[in-house]
Amino acid sequence: MTDDTDAHTDRDRDRDADADTDTDADRDTQTDTETETKTKPATDDSSRLPAIGPGRLALYGALLALVIGYLSPLYGGLTTAFKTQEAYRETSPLQPPIEGITVDPWVTAGGELAMGMINSFALTIPAAVFSALLGSLAAYGLTKVNWRGQAFLLALFLAAVFIPYQAVLVPLRQFWSIVDISGLHERGELVELIITHIAYGTPICTVLFRSYYQTLDDELIEAARLDGASLARIYRKIVLPLSVPMFAVTLIYQFTQIWNDFLFALVLLSDRANYVVTLELNALQGAMATDYGVQMAGAFIAALPTILVYIMFGEQFAKGQTM
């Protein structure tokens, strides 16, 4: 959502390339220093990489302290998930499970969440694909083809990204009780949820694709049009192939959003056979007796797909979040 600032063309590209190599990270520091002095005036001495002075040490100290802070909830969960009930009671949550180590919580939680995981995949994949596709189509129709009123529609799409879902929950429930897909098939509820996610995912996908298509070369498209190519053909032959990187960004964004959703599932799903993993995880937590080990293991299992996606596609993930 950050707006364009002023001129930043060639030099900007340089800088970005630098930042890029830089983020490829963990490499030799020499080249870094060179590029740095070229692209960005040193704000102070400590920013020269090799000179490990006290300021530099403090910087890394702060960064590491923050890492500990950011990882502590996960760490506390991880140690607890591997402890027997006895070890849980007798050892501090900071202590790694040495005696009384067990995988039982994982087995228990895995058994409870298995069906939910499958349902979550069955929900997330089609919903992400279709919302990305619709977003791409809408953005193409609203960006690469000129007509009046586009901006207004785009404003509606943009505003729709931010709607608090509470404002639509009651009608949504009513709508799906009238358009009763769940009455047709026992998996119908999941279909209702998929369509709901497609509808509410389309605005953000459109906005993402729109900002991308604005940067696409118009000349090629105009030339193709002069040659008499239809809009559909241009989309298929020119725009779609160029959209692949953006599809990666939107698909990852949508996958994460839909996998992590709780509210729509809570309202629309009533048959346990259709519960997605976030609902099952909540049920695990609400069961009669408290077993933190099982809860923590369950939380990790439910989070695993998004964590994997995040680690594998970190750059695309970050891009989807920041636009």
Add this chain to the structure above:
Amino acid sequence: MDSLRNSLRRLNPLSETATEQSQGTQTQGSLAGRLRDSDFVESMPFWLPPTLLVLLFVYGAIAWNIAISFTGWSGLGQPEYTDLSLEMYRQLPADQNFRASLWNTILLLITFTGSSLVVGLGLALLVDRKIRFENTFRTIYLLPMALSFVVTAIFWSWMYASNGVINTTLNVFGLDLLTHNWIGNPQFKLAAVIVALIWQFSGYCMIVYLAGLRAIPDEHYEAARIDGASTLKLYWRVIIPQLRSSTIGAVVVLMVFALKAFDFIYVMFGTNPGRSVDILAVTMYREAFSSSQWAYGAAIAVVLFALALTIIGPYAYTQYKRGAL
């Protein structure tokens, strides 16, 4: 969108000079002008179905929700749209739970947004200092953003438990006095929620600010240096002002999120979390889906929507006016 545009140059071999060109054609539009009428029709198959879907599910549903809020619908029957009144809205001001949750919502909105921005900017400034392992640091700080609120609520309920991570850590450092019942004591409940949400969202603010920082033209640094500005002044006078647009975008995202921070509170405290941490999103769900007070819940949802609108409206409008859409 700077970062995007830059990265696109790398991704797309055709668009070496994409920005200039696309702007050129759009303003000229001589060719497009002639095609305009047929374009509208021809492009319909692309934008119309998604638009209808959004109009129906988003705007239609909002209008429908407003209609329901004018009925007296409760219980397990169906709403009557014949007898409409403002009765639900009349009840709101007298409802102490509503007032408390409105107040909590605003409190959450302001403190959460402000703190996340500050923490995120801090992270961005640290990470932007040409450090080693930058990628690793960034990955770790942003990681919570990839998690579901159900997952984070479960992790944090263990952080905050009486024998959980935070209290144990305090004990280790001999700070027993500071241990508290973080999510039991009403004094701390809302703060506990806010801290956990900052943990989850500050990484997002960090990458927004990082993108902003890296888009600042070098000349600005040069100029400030020639003026002999100190590091602090450099940040204050050059960098911070340049991050305005990043901040605005992030503020909108954070505030709108804060309005609907439902999942976290629901998973941690249930539908009746107590007045100290009740927010409108939870109150709305409780009234509609636990008590079957559908119309009343819809009215609360309208208030929530109005709050969101005061944030989104100006944003979408300025984006529209500036042609940034």
Add this chain to the structure above:
Amino acid sequence: MLQATGALGLAAAAGCLGGGNEAEPLDELLEEDPDEFESVEIGHWWTADAEAEAFEALVEGFEEEYPDITVESSPSPGGAGSALEADIRNRVVDQDPPSTFQVWPGQALADYTADDLLYDIEGHVWNDEMEEAYLDGPIEVARPDGDFVAVPINIHRLNNLFYNVNVIEDSGIDPESIDSPSALIDAMETADEAGYVGMAQQTQSSWSTLQLWAQVLLGEYGTDVYDSVIEGNVEENESEVRDSLELVVDYSEFFNEDASSMNDWDDASDYINSGEAAFFHQGDWAAGQYETDEELAYGDDWDYVPFPGTDGMYVMVIDSFVFPKFNPSPNATVRFLRYAGTADAQERFNQAKGSIPPRTDVSDEAFTPFLQDQMADFEESDEQPPSIAHGLAVAPDIQTEVEGAFANFIDNWDVDETYNELGNSFQ
């Protein structure tokens, strides 16, 4: 414009679909001897350990009795029943309910009966034989509006005061002699002085404290005041309500220090297991925690008395089954409900669940000594007041409000504010 039209269209469609349908009368739906049965879908939240076993035992017994009918279990775990409640409500509004579902009887059914969504099952399920086997209290909650709509399957008792025998003896307390809720304070003080937690309690979620207040009100002022309050006459009973709240505030001085961060009641009940606390108030499901503790024996290490002042009362927490209209399997449903009302079903179910059968003609042989004592108490009880915290006494919207009032009460222990909120809640 466009969206407004869309919404109107949808709203109109909703209007048409909403009012039109009428459920068929039960007499016309039921057949004496149908050729085949639909399967009976049962919504419930008995998914954890003992409860799951109890439900399985019930289903097993039913399928033995009716081999032609299959049971389709439809669990909605989570949120201590609130997930099921939300799911069922959604399905009932959609006129697509399961065959039957687990639900608290009494006023908890108010929304269903107000919209006439449950069949009157007198004659089809309830008959003289059945009525004779039930005490008045359970019968009353099975017909909240006068018509029999529910079949109670179990009863948990709420007015128990559990104690650790060793702690009591060590402190020199005689629990039998505590005759009123206010007298309990002295006993807790004694335990406190002897170095024990007076009363184990969790105050993170409100329902335990709501339960406790209801027992205090009953014990101190009896069923007349209690009934009057649950009928909504809070102001008429101002001093009683205030004083009982005041007593709970006094009790809170003797709670374990970590009460407000306890995740659930079972953490609090551990204080009895471990011998750290003298007393614990909870429904008799807590007894399961002691019965399964191999180091504790009933009578020697742990025991209970009726909550002080509630001798002769059996405060009921009940689960029941109902017959929703628009039923997918009327013939199978009616047979299941009939079975749920038999001694066989209730014996199987309650043994595993750790509750007692609503019928008084069930043999107590197969039950634990604790439950045998409870069954004897039940049969001898003069009054069976319904629980507030478990829906029997008040309609769901009132219950939510009352829970909200207590959620604030455990935040601030402010009697004035809570009294006002209770007044508003019952309006």
